[in-house]
Amino acid sequence: MEFLNDMALFVEVVKAKSFRGAADIIGMPNSTLSRRISALEKMIGLRLLHRTTRKIRLTEAGQIYYERCKRIVDEAKLAHEQLGEMLAQPSGILRASLPVDFAVTYMTPLIAEFARLYPSIVFDFDLTSRRIDLMSEPFDVAIRIGELENSQLIARPLAVLPVYLYASSRYLERSGEPAEPADLAHHECLGLMKTSEWTLHDGVHTTKVSIGSRFTLNSVRMICRLAALDMGIIMMLEKIVADDLASGRLRRVLPQWHGTPVPVYAVTETRLLPAKTQHFIKFLQEHLSKV
Amino acid sequence: MEFLNDMALFVEVVKAKSFRGAADIIGMPNSTLSRRISALEKMIGLRLLHRTTRKIRLTEAGQIYYERCKRIVDEAKLAHEQLGEMLAQPSGILRASLPVDFAVTYMTPLIAEFARLYPSIVFDFDLTSRRIDLMSEPFDVAIRIGELENSQLIARPLAVLPVYLYASSRYLERSGEPAEPADLAHHECLGLMKTSEWTLHDGVHTTKVSIGSRFTLNSVRMICRLAALDMGIIMMLEKIVADDLASGRLRRVLPQWHGTPVPVYAVTETRLLPAKTQHFIKFLQEHLSKV
DNA sequence: TATGATTGCTCCATTAATGGAGCAATGAAT
DNA sequence: ATTCATTGCTCCATTAATGGAGCAATCATA
Numbered sequence: 001m002e003f004l005n006d007m008a009l010f011v012e013v014v015k016a017k018s019f020r021g022a023a024d025i026i027g028m029p030n031s032t033l034s035r036r037i038s039a040l041e042k043m044i045g046l047r048l049l050h051r052t053t054r055k056i057r058l059t060e061a062g063q064i065y066y067e068r069c070k071r072i073v074d075e076a077k078l079a080h081e082q083l084g085e086m087l088a089q090p091s092g093i094l095r096a097s098l099p100v101d102f103a104v105t106y107m108t109p110l111i112a113e114f115a116r117l118y119p120s121i122v123f124d125f126d127l128t129s130r131r132i133d134l135m136s137e138p139f140d141v142a143i144r145i146g147e148l149e150n151s152q153l154i155a156r157p158l159a160v161l162p163v164y165l166y167a168s169s170r171y172l173e174r175s176g177e178p179a180e181p182a183d184l185a186h187h188e189c190l191g192l193m194k195t196s197e198w199t200l201h202d203g204v205h206t207t208k209v210s211i212g213s214r215f216t217l218n219s220v221r222m223i224c225r226l227a228a229l230d231m232g233i234i235m236m237l238e239k240i241v242a243d244d245l246a247s248g249r250l251r252r253v254l255p256q257w258h259g260t261p262v263p264v265y266a267v268t269e270t271r272l273l274p275a276k277t278q279h280f281i282k283f284l285q286e287h288l289s290k291v
Numbered sequence: 292m293e294f295l296n297d298m299a300l301f302v303e304v305v306k307a308k309s310f311r312g313a314a315d316i317i318g319m320p321n322s323t324l325s326r327r328i329s330a331l332e333k334m335i336g337l338r339l340l341h342r343t344t345r346k347i348r349l350t351e352a353g354q355i356y357y358e359r360c361k362r363i364v365d366e367a368k369l370a371h372e373q374l375g376e377m378l379a380q381p382s383g384i385l386r387a388s389l390p391v392d393f394a395v396t397y398m399t400p401l402i403a404e405f406a407r408l409y410p411s412i413v414f415d416f417d418l419t420s421r422r423i424d425l426m427s428e429p430f431d432v433a434i435r436i437g438e439l440e441n442s443q444l445i446a447r448p449l450a451v452l453p454v455y456l457y458a459s460s461r462y463l464e465r466s467g468e469p470a471e472p473a474d475l476a477h478h479e480c481l482g483l484m485k486t487s488e489w490t491l492h493d494g495v496h497t498t499k500v501s502i503g504s505r506f507t508l509n510s511v512r513m514i515c516r517l518a519a520l521d522m523g524i525i526m527m528l529e530k531i532v533a534d535d536l537a538s539g540r541l542r543r544v545l546p547q548w549h550g551t552p553v554p555v556y557a558v559t560e561t562r563l564l565p566a567k568t569q570h571f572i573k574f575l576q577e578h579l580s581k582v
Numbered sequence: 583t584a585t586g587a588t589t590g591c592t593c594c595a596t597t598a599a600t601g602g603a604g605c606a607a608t609g610a611a612t
Numbered sequence: 613a614t615t616c617a618t619t620g621c622t623c624c625a626t627t628a629a630t631g632g633a634g635c636a637a638t639c640a641t642a
Contacts, residue, residue, distance in 0.1 A: 004295030005369055019620055026292070034620060036599095044374050047563040050429060053607045053619050060383050061374060061565055068370035072363055079359035083335050083352060092351050137584040138341060138348065259315065272338040274352055279347070289390055310590055327629095344589050400592060431613045461625040 006040040007069045008076075010035060014058060014066050026106060070130045081118050089121035090275040097134075097142040100127040101220035102264070106288065107143070112281050121276050129218045140277045143284075147223045155265040156281055159288035162258035166250040167202075171230040178233075178254055184209045188232030192221045198235055200257045222251075235259045255284045263271075264288060297331040298360045299367075300324060301339060305349060305357050316554040332350055382411035384435040388425075391418040392511035393555070394427040396530045397452075397579065398434070405574050412567050420509045425560045431568045434575075436558045446571055448554040450579035454550035456491075456527050457541040469524075475500045479523030483516045489526055491548045514542075526550045555579060 009026070013033065016022035023030035041048050048062035058066060059265060086092070103125070115123065124133070126139070134142055134153055146154050171188075179185055181200045187200065189211035197210050213232060216224065225239055228249040229235040234241075244250040268280040273281075300317070304324065307313035314321035314557045331389070332339050339353035349357060377383070389398060406414065417423070417430070425433055425444055439446050462479075469475055480502035488501045504523060508514065515532055518525040519540040526534075535541040556557065557572045564572075 001299060002296055003371075004364075005293055007367065007370075008292060008295055014502060020618080028621070031602075031622080034622090038621090041563055045373065045378055045563055046374060046565055047561045049618065050560070053621085054609060055619085059565075061377050064377070065370065065374055068366070068373070072366050072370065073295070075359070075363050075366070076298065078293075079298075079363065082359070083356055086352050086355070087336055197363055238388055256370065269341075270338045272332050272336055274337055274350075286600055309588095311588080321590070322592080322632075323630055329591090342590065345639060346589085527609085 002132045003040055003043055004072075006036050008073045009036050010040060011066065011069045011073045013037060013056070013072075014070075014190070017056060019056065021141065037186050044282070045103075051164065057208055059259055086274050087124055089120070090118045090279045091125050092274065092276050093122045095124045095126075095139045095140075095221075096280070097126045097128060097137070099143060099145050099220075100129055101240060102237070103127050103143070105242075106237070109285075110284060110287050113278065113287070117283070118276070118279060129220075134267060140268070141281060142267045143215065144267050146262055148267070149266060153267050153269060155267045156166075156193045156285070158266050160261045160263050161237050162261050163237055164255075165233055165235050165253040165257065165259070166227060166241050166245070167233040167247070167253045168228055168230045168250055171227070171232065172251075172253065174230065179255060179269045181207045181209050182231065184211060184254075187211075189213055190215055190226055190232040190234045192220065193218055199260045200254070202218070202257050215263040216241045237262065294331055294334055295363075297327050299364045300327050301331060302341070302357065302360045302364045304328060304347070305353075305361075308347065310347065310519060323452070324338070327461065337394070339499060340505045372430070377565050378569075379566055381409045382410070382569045383565065383567050384413045384415050384418070385432075385567045385571055386415045386430045387571070388417045388419060388423045388428070388430045390434060390436050390511075392531060393418055393436055393528070394418050394434070396533075397528070401578050402577060404488075404578070405571060409570060412571075425558060431559070431565070432572060433558045437553055437556050437559075439556060439558070445559045447559075449555040449557055449572075449575045451554050453526050453552050455529055455546075456526050456544040456548065456550070457532050458524040458544050459519055459521045459541055460539070462518070462523065462568075463544065465521065465536055472498045472500050472545065474544075477500060478502075480504055481506055481517055481523040481525045483511065483514065484509055490551045491545070492551065493548050528553065533541050 009022070009028075009066070012026055013019055016025055019033055019037070020030045022122060023033045026033070037049065038071040044061075044065075045060050046061040048065055050057045050059050050062075054112075072091075092250060111123070115121070122283075131144065132139065143158070144155070165184075175187055176183075178187060181198075184198065189195075190213050191198070194216055195211065195213075199206060199207050199208050201207075202213060214229075215223075215226065220236070220240060223234050224236065226232065226245060228244050233253055234250075243248050245252075248286075268281075270279065295566075300313070301311040303317055304310055307316055309546065310324055310328075311321045314324045314435075317324070335352075335356075337352040337355055337356075338350050338510065341348045341350050341353075346392050348392060394402075397417070402414070402416075422435065423430065423433060429496070433515075434449070435446070456475075466478055467474075469478060472489075475489065480486075480500075480501060481504050482489070485507055486504075490497060490499050506517065511527070514525050515527065515535060517523065519535050524544055525541075530540050536543075559572075559574060561566065
């Protein structure tokens with residue numbers, strides 16, 4: 001059951017009506033070709049080609065075999081062309097895992113635009129706050145915010161987005177407006193999960209502040225709501241708090257300082273990606289960096 | 292264009308839903324299988340299987356590819372089964388080159404019987420006195436009388452037939468009856484082509500006699516006719532002269548002596564023979580030795 | 583929760599396939 | 613008739629594929 005390749009070689013030889021000719025076409029030394037065809041004949045137990053030193057002619061068996069082989073090889077080529085189209089023509093279902101709040105705010109308009117560009121792609125998004133296991137779950141791609149843990153996964157950077165500090169006016173009135181990063185140590189700093197310190201930059205200096213909070217939670221949206229309800233200071237991506245900022249529910253704290261810009265990655269389980277995934281990632285790379 | 296085999300492996304893996312399982316079925320170490328599938332994916336540029344350490348699942352591309360591959364591999368198997376039938380089920384055209392006089396006398400009844408046994412075989416016989424070049428002419432088999440020259444051809448012995456000396460009574464009356472082999476030197480000895488000596492045996496002794504003749508010719512039939520017309524002594528296969536013997540046109544000379552038995556061979560260009568040829572040679576082997 | 587069996591993958595000594603050069607045989611052209 | 617280019621095949625040093633053992637990860641079972 002290891003003769004399929006030799007069938008393809010046989011087809012080439014018959015087409016070229018010559019071993020050397022076929023070898024040149026395939027790009028293979030004629031010695032190999034000759035041996036491979038002989039091996040094929042030996043395995044079948046029948047002579048396929050009648051060879052003179054100058055000519056080759058199909059035997060009766062060879063004639064029959066050639067007809068079959070040609071069909072098979074052509075079909076194989078077709079199958080691969082079809083796969084090639086999957087690489088070239090984006091289509092199919094794109095399954096992606098997205099960080100819920102980031103996706104809602106930053107990605108929704110991009111996804112809408114992408115969907116308009118590629119009408120053949122159907123989408124299956126899983127918006128979640130957990131980092132799903134790409135190895136075991138059938139996602140084509142996952143978007144990850146922040147630095148990545150080590151893994152076998154392939155990560156492609158999409159953008160690096162700035163983060164700033166925000167709080168409600170009422171909170172600041174009540175707890176006092178921080179004048180420098182160190183002041184944050186005495187504030188309620190609402191971080192995601194169990195964040196223990198924030199790193200701040202002012203363009204020249206970098207400083208780290210230990211932070212504490214009564215809340216441990218994994219919802220960006222809820223952190224923002226808490227901040228809007230005067231519960232503390234948050235470090236957040238710009239667009240997430242755009243509405244709260246516009247309505248005055250939140251305003252920037254330490255405006256000359258900003259947090260370490262957050263990298264956004266597209267993570268896949270393999271580099272061998274269908275066109276839909278490739279285009280999706282490329283699109284995000286091109287557009288996310290501009291927002 | 293060297294991926295056909297891997298397609299077959301891929302089909303097995305999908306069928307077995309496991310690399311190790313498929314490897315066992317194929318009889319191949321799983322390491323090889325794993326590498327081959329990976330190579331296939333790399334060459335296509337798409338992941339076909341979604342692997343966990345415990346399970347594999349087809350990707351979208353893999354699903355499509357599998358459908359195609361399965362058809363292709365099945366067709367290939369079918370093509371080989373069909374060839375296998377050519378090996379098992381004798382049919383098709385049997386092209387044979389036969390020595391004309393030997394064929395007429397010895398082979399005709401056998402051929403008739405063989406044709407009855409295998410109704411699917413059609414025959415194309417070339418009766419000739421020359422030894423055709425099997426390498427360049429499209430014969431499945433050639434029957435050769437006498438020792439063979441060295442060549443790349445494959446020879447299978449069919450029979451070893453006795454030859455005796457014959458002449459017409461009139462010739463013997465005129466030229467005298469030889470009493471011992473040496474007497475032949477003074478007789479007209481009609482050999483095929485330019486035969487220069489005859490070897491004779493009496494069961495105990497072997498002796499060689501130089502012979503001469505005014506005739507050089509390549510027709511066994513004509514030599515017999517010449518002998519019947521009192522032109523000399525011939526050394527001939529029994530059956531060829533059976534009629535002449537029965538009608539009294541010829542009778543044995545030196546009846547206690549006989550020539551070196553003549554081997555009969557079936558010669559083919561290759562050992563990879565279709566069933567029709569294999570059966571034909573086997574049939575001749577079994578029946579020619581009995582005549 | 584802990585254990586054991588099983589999965590697919592990786593490492594590296596062994597084995598098999600490869601491919602360049604040379605060969606005799608052939609056929610076209612002189 | 614003779615030359616010369618070309619054919620398919622064979623030889624053997626080089627290269628690539630193979631396959632057994634071990635690995636971490638995983639799932640079923642207790």
